[in-house]
Amino acid sequence: MKSNEIKEAALKYFTIHGYEGASLSQIAEEVGIKKQSIYTHFKGKDDLFLQVLRDAKETELSSKLQYFNKIDSKNPEKDLYGFLKLVIDLFQKNEQLKFWLRMSFFPPAHLSKAIEEEVINLEEKVQVVLESKFQDWIDAEVIVRDAAKTPTFAFLGVVDSIMLELVYGNDEKRLKDKLEASWTVFWRGISHR
Amino acid sequence: MKSNEIKEAALKYFTIHGYEGASLSQIAEEVGIKKQSIYTHFKGKDDLFLQVLRDAKETELSSKLQYFNKIDSKNPEKDLYGFLKLVIDLFQKNEQLKFWLRMSFFPPAHLSKAIEEEVINLEEKVQVVLESKFQDWIDAEVIVRDAAKTPTFAFLGVVDSIMLELVYGNDEKRLKDKLEASWTVFWRGISHR
DNA sequence: TCGTATTTTACGAACGTTCGTCAGTTATGT
DNA sequence: ACATAACTGACGAACGTTCGTAAAATACGA
Numbered sequence: 228m229k230s231n232e233i234k235e236a237a238l239k240y241f242t243i244h245g246y247e248g249a250s251l252s253q254i255a256e257e258v259g260i261k262k263q264s265i266y267t268h269f270k271g272k273d274d275l276f277l278q279v280l281r282d283a284k285e286t287e288l289s290s291k292l293q294y295f296n297k298i299d300s301k302n303p304e305k306d307l308y309g310f311l312k313l314v315i316d317l318f319q320k321n322e323q324l325k326f327w328l329r330m331s332f333f334p335p336a337h338l339s340k341a342i343e344e345e346v347i348n349l350e351e352k353v354q355v356v357l358e359s360k361f362q363d364w365i366d367a368e369v370i371v372r373d374a375a376k377t378p379t380f381a382f383l384g385v386v387d388s389i390m391l392e393l394v395y396g397n398d399e400k401r402l403k404d405k406l407e408a409s410w411t412v413f414w415r416g417i418s419h420r
Numbered sequence: 421m422k423s424n425e426i427k428e429a430a431l432k433y434f435t436i437h438g439y440e441g442a443s444l445s446q447i448a449e450e451v452g453i454k455k456q457s458i459y460t461h462f463k464g465k466d467d468l469f470l471q472v473l474r475d476a477k478e479t480e481l482s483s484k485l486q487y488f489n490k491i492d493s494k495n496p497e498k499d500l501y502g503f504l505k506l507v508i509d510l511f512q513k514n515e516q517l518k519f520w521l522r523m524s525f526f527p528p529a530h531l532s533k534a535i536e537e538e539v540i541n542l543e544e545k546v547q548v549v550l551e552s553k554f555q556d557w558i559d560a561e562v563i564v565r566d567a568a569k570t571p572t573f574a575f576l577g578v579v580d581s582i583m584l585e586l587v588y589g590n591d592e593k594r595l596k597d598k599l600e601a602s603w604t605v606f607w608r609g610i611s612h613r
Numbered sequence: 614t615c616g617t618a619t620t621t622t623a624c625g626a627a628c629g630t631t632c633g634t635c636a637g638t639t640a641t642g643t
Numbered sequence: 644a645c646a647t648a649a650c651t652g653a654c655g656a657a658c659g660t661t662c663g664t665a666a667a668a669t670a671c672g673a
Binding site: 243244245246247248329331332333335336343371376377378379380381383384385387388389391392394395397404405407408409411412413414415416417 | 436437438439440441522524525526528529536564569570571572573574576577578580581582584585587588590597598600601602604605606607608609610
């Protein structure tokens, strides 16, 4: 399917150069067609962008939800750390998460409304499922008693900081160090000891 | 000084639209001149951008270093939390930190090398002074014994996550919640209890 | 199976706009 | 007068987009 090839190339250029910096001619060249041919598959640049955006959202959402639905253990230490590893893995094996991150925080101005909706929608869903997990662990007394929101937001903060380090991305060693440091302190902060 | 007005306007547009999305004509219009007049003060778009970048770097660096040089107390709880509040304050009262953050993580491709140098240079300096503070606190036994790098990186992670929330920026309540949650868990993670 | 009709896909050419930049000229103030 | 600053005018290049057309793939009836 050629439209998928186009979306792949578009993802790459949108991620590297942003919406304004990515040109249709570059994207077309990557696929081996002329830029006019893009209009056979998409209404225009905005349409292409929004389809790439929705694909990225779906990939990220399903990956994360799937992870939490799979686990049922009473072992938050393993599960939470595993989630951080999952995020790193997602980030490194496809570009969609990096694209998503860039557009979440620095959306093209004329599409910021539409993007913001998608971002909030995804964020809420992740937060809800995460918060209920933390509530379970609190009830089971495997982590410290607290408002479930506290470890939830703190953990989302750790995820964010790891993702930033991934975006920054030129230093594998530093990533590992930051991950270990953030995780160590976070886990000490929510576990009994 | 007109060149400062131009840099101010440029900062604004670079921050909102990125390098590629910001046009010299928009910037000039904001100042009340024609775009060609910008060349009286700057060699071109790149020159203008790099000057704005260096100004932003200096502001951020001096603000942060000044904060840590001012404090001498043995009260990390107050000082570290105060630093987070400082970051929030810096972010909200001028655009330079937001600009800096955007360009750190999503630099225009043809200037990424120059930008990366500046970023690494700043990051190192902040890390060094922060790490020595943590070492002092560890030696004074006011926080848990650990490699100084661990609380340093963890704290930098908290700073990053707060900054991301600031970029996201449309929800004051959520910012407060995330700050409290991250801080609570972080402090529990490095303090005796 | 073959030939034809229909749809899908890609293309060249061109559109109007905007981009960053350069050159030459006019106005302002010391 | 001289320097500084902002102007007008123009440049080539790139942008996203539209149009009409040719080729390629598909569907279909004989």
